[in-house]
Amino acid sequence: MSKILFWVVIAVVVYLAVVFARSRRSREERRPAVRRRRDPRAPVAMIECPQCGTHFPEDEAVLGDGVAYCSERCRKAARRSQKRPQQ
Ligand SMILES: [Zn+2]
Known part of the structure; x- marks a missing residue:
């Protein structure tokens, strides 16, 4: 039994x-994304x-739509050009 x-x-x-x-x-x-950002030795992808x-x-990106x-300035510039499309 035992x-x-x-x-x-x-x-x-x-x-x-x-x-x-x-x-x-x-x-x-x-x-996975959070863990990658915590490791300072991890390579960061470069985007245009x-x-x-x-x-x-990539981790310094300013997201818009x-x-x-690359920056808040570019995001605002892109929004401005979207509002006034050239015809
Ligand atoms: Zn830019």
Whole structure:
């Protein structure tokens, strides 16, 4: 009888270890972008500003209407040109 109890305890311990490992992994996968930004040694992609053509780090982008600009100035300039399209 004690042998059966022994194997039940082993099974429960293995099950808990698997569940714990899975929940920990999925928690880490949920925030990949945040984790990348926290590591200062991680390389940052350079992207081009559609307004002025300057290349700048992706994490310094100023977002406007789903487009990444190098600065607030470029974003405002892009908005101005969108409001008054040349015909
Ligand atoms: Zn720009």
